[in-house]
Amino acid sequence: MARYRIGRILTSCCLLSIVILAASCHRTSSAPAKPLSSFDAQVRQWVAKMTLDEKVGQMTQAELSGLKEMSDIETYFIGSILSGGSSDPKEGNSLEAWTNTYDNCQKHALKTRLKIPLLYGIDGVHGHNNVIGAVVFPHNVGLGCTRNPELIKEISRITALEIRATGINWTFAPCITVPQDERWGRTYEGFSEDPILVSELGQAAVEGLQGTDLSNPVTVLACAKHYVGDGGTAYGSAQKPNSKSLLDQGDTRIDEATLRRIHLYPYPASIAAGVGSIMPSYNSWNGSKCSGNKYLLTDVLKTELGFDGFLISDYNAIDQITKDYKTAIMISINAGMDMGMVPNSYREYIKCLKELVQEGKIPMSRIDDAVTRILRVKAAMGLLDKNASVLADRTLHQDFGSLKHRQVARQAVRESLVLLKNQGKTLPLSKTAARIHIAGKNADDIGNQCGGWTIDWQGKSGAITTGGTTILAAIRKTVSANTQITFSKDGIGANGATLGIVVIGETPYAEMEGDRSDLALDVEDVQAVAEMKKAGIPVVVVLLSGRPMIINSVLEQADAFVAAWLPGTEGQGVADVLFGDYKPTGKLSYTWPRSMDQIPINVGDKNYDPLFPYGFGLTY
DSSP states (O other), rough: OOOHHHHHSOOOOHHHHHHHHHHHHTTTTOOOOHHHHHHHHHHHHHHHHHHHHHHHHHHHEEEEGGOOOOTTTHHHTOOEEEOTTTOOOOOSSHHHHHHHHHHHHHHTTTTTTSOOEEEEOOOOOSSTTTTOOOOOOOHEEEEGGGGHHHHHHHHHHHHEEEEEETTOOOEOBBBBBOOOTTTTHHHHHHOOOHHHHHHHHHHHHHHHHHTOOSSSSSOOOOEEETTTGGOOOOOOOOSSTOOOOOOOOOOOOHHHHHHIIIIIITHHHHHHHTEEEEEEOOOEETTGGGOOOOOIIIIIIISOOOSEEEEEEOGGGGGGGGGSSHHHHHHHHHHHHOEEETTTTTHHHHHHHHHHHHHHOOOOOHHHHHHHHHHHHHHHTTHHHOOOOOOOOOOOOOTTOOOHHHHHHHHHHHOOOEEEEEGGOOSOTTTTOEEEEEEEETTOOOOOOOOBBBSSSSSSSSSSSSSOBBBHHHHHHHHHHEEEEEEEOTTOOTOOSEEEEEEEEEEEEOTTOOOOOOOOHHHHHHHHHHHHHHHTTTTEEEOOSSSSSBHHHHHHHHHHEEEEOOOBBTTTHHHHTTTTTTTTOOOSSSBBOGGGGGGSSOOOTOOOOOOOOOTBBBBO
């Protein structure tokens, strides 16, 4: 907390110097073997023999589900493919289907004149979360509470392994946003409201994903996002017509010193760790779209901070710069965007980009710079090497979703839980209690446990075929053979039980759909706790959520209260803490507000008086 308050009053220039120095010194043993620019001699030879069509193709990313024909990969020399949150292979989203799809896409790329392999991107933001059977880790909102960079690094290493099991070589992670308003639906993607903590954990994630050598076949290209200020948008500032959004893709209305002190702060550490790609954000900064802001993309990020990888636009983000698509492309590319994520409009994008070059509206030097940045990353990944092996290594399938991977996820769940209340030493619970009554809509729902960005873009309640263990199932595995476990979603039937556990909270959502003007608990959650309390037994409340909620009335009724965030597939980690196999160690990485009137509230604010302060967390 003290570190953050000091950071609040530093000048922007002084702060930036400190951040760069800290990033260069922190965990130097994990620094990348070579800077990306060291591959430029090799890359120049490739650029020199490329046609304009081939260069523009490298600057293009189409979506798997948006491809008009698979042969368009070679026809248009496309340099990258992505699968968005629900863009699964036609054969389904099994491990085998994903691997076959990746290989098929690469085979098309290898039919081009220069045979430059694809970068295939996916949002593996808490594990390889699109794929059935993958281990799904806690979302970043929980991982921030662990304060454990080595754990985040190990989680990222395992995520890379599971991604590479499908052949895919690029993930749009880590998200190093610094959310300042819990009403924002992407809050759970951020490690913390504290830029220092985000910086440290973001660097660890980059190191885990990319390793020390991008050519290692069990690493993936990382992508720090969303640059910059995505977590600081003003309430009600969304600029999309007819949008329900209150904060998402909105306008960050702050001065430059504040932008640097909070939102830019995590980027130097990720750059020092060698992150190969960065994704500019949908949001605007004081009315100017980040995706078309030359000062932010080129002057600050590339020149001042020395980022030598490439920039990839967010999904259709270029379209939002201005109404005329061709003009929007011109503005974005000239501002410093290197690759356009143009999921469905890739043919039009390629046509317009070529015309803009031919018309002299985008200089060839900017095209060559963009292609050089993309190819230096491909070179670092070994993709430009003669006889490079670019197809999937199917021997990695054997560890996909394995027990040893799930054990790390279980550890992450344990360390992410924050104990907010423990009246009369209610916790830890006895494994030999005569009867435990379980209640709440989230007690036996793996989909709610995982949250958004799980199998589907927005996530989904219910059995979402990820595997794993619900909290109810975990409790049943934990207690003695003589302990009776009963369950009712609404809490009715607790009479005569020794104690009760109610698992409440949010249901899945992701960007665009997650913004809320009111963070009060659902009526059914409040009623389930009230019903349990009527039985006159000790009541433990476990909250699953992507952000702090307004919990006052329920907190009063609970004898113990645990914030479990969005723990992912390994609900056994929750039971481990409830029953004392692991003492709670998590500390809040976000301030917990008393009421909606306090939001936004962040550590260091004047008159700071939250329900629970940043860094709070009890133990046994």
